[in-house]
Amino acid sequence: MQAYRASIFHLEDDPSTIDGEAHAFHADGLLLVEDGRVVACGAYAHLADELGDTPVEDLTGKLITPGFVDTHIHFPQVDMIAAHGEQLLDWLERHTFPAEAAFADRGHAEQTAEFFVEELLRNGTTSALVFGSVHRVSVEALFAAALKRDMRLIAGKSLMDRNAPPGLTDTVETGRADMEGLIADWHGKGRLGYAVTPRFAISCSDAQLAMAGQVLAEHPTVWMQTHLSENIREIVDTAVLFPDAADYLDVYDRFGLVGDRSVFAHGVHLQGDAFQRLAKAGSAVAFCPTSNLFLGSGLFPLESACAHGVKVGIGTDVGAGTSFSVLHTLGEAYKVGQLRGESLDPLHAFYLATLGGARALGLEDEIGSLEPGKIADFLVLDLAATPLLARRLAAAKTLEDRLFALMVLGDDRVVERTFVAGVERHRR
Known part of the structure; x- marks a missing residue:
């Protein structure tokens, strides 16, 4: 002892x-x-x-x-953190996609994975929900690095079969095959878990989202993570691509992606009805204050989300997020609240970073306190x-x-x- x-x-x-x-x-x-x-x-x-x-x-x-629980972070964006200029969609094109293309190389993925998990630990993050790149090898490298350290890490390869550069798209068939292989090899190994990961609705066809929902239904112990209602232009473009959907959340709901193991990053522009539906489904939102400020996306309505009973965790969202430090991120969350006329209580802030994050992932019986x-x-x-x-x-x-x-x-x-x-x- x-x-x-x-x-x-x-x-x-x-x-x-x-x-x-x-x-x-x-x-x-x-x-x-x-x-x-x-x-x-x-x-x-x-x-x-x-x-x-x-x-x-x-x-x-x-x-x-x-230990801190980070409910939203991007492993392949380490090397372009603090990239200047642009809001979300232009920032992805200019900075993110070129950086993520390098993760087709296993050596690069493995070297970056070692740095990434060490940086998490250096900042006190012991559990994380992580986006990989579209490449299967990126997630394999990340899982291997986390397994060596017995970390509680959940991750998935990004699904993108449209609106992305060559080399960063998959297909419905290859996306399914990669996910099935990763789930078989890594989900439940040590403290690892797999998350079905449509990047966001803009990057996925109807067929891709339908396949993601099928895989989620066939593997009820895996998670689902994606982005939701982060940026005004993103919301408008999503409505154009999915004209039959009632709203952005409905895009995911109609494909079976809104459930009690689903974590939606951002939710900056969500309102009462959407929060009610998320709460009813048992889904969670990752509040990412540093990236929302850095990209000019907006101010997350934390009090409204909590009042509707939505599970909320904190997310550093590196690399649009500007720090691996959950402590620093909580300080920025307080500033977001101040701009909204809300005052984040420090006890609630530490709840978001620990037990609240564990509850967002459905892991409160294992971690968080x-x-x-x-x-x-x-x-x-x-x-x-x-x-x-x-x-x-x-x-x-x-x-x-x-x-x-x-x-x-x-x-x-x-x-x-x-x-x-x-x-x-x-x-x-």
């Missing part, structure tokens, strides 16, 4: 929907881990008798939290990682004040250690 003594914080429920406290905080806490799972988590004074002869690692002054029995994915955060952060936190009067300072001033430097299934996978 491993034992860690530090301040400990995690969410036990959604603080925006319940009366009373939805979190647990132990100023002097103890986390016990055995065989990769949490055995106990609570106040040191209450748990010390359970230690026996187990040595305690004293991390006094640090904060232990669950430090409750006994869950897999021990956790972080050790350095509350004095920078002089400014140390000074600000020294003046903080409440837990909420400390958490807010972390999400506004924090970044990868705060993540001192990252543990995956009880094994240290990163140390700053």
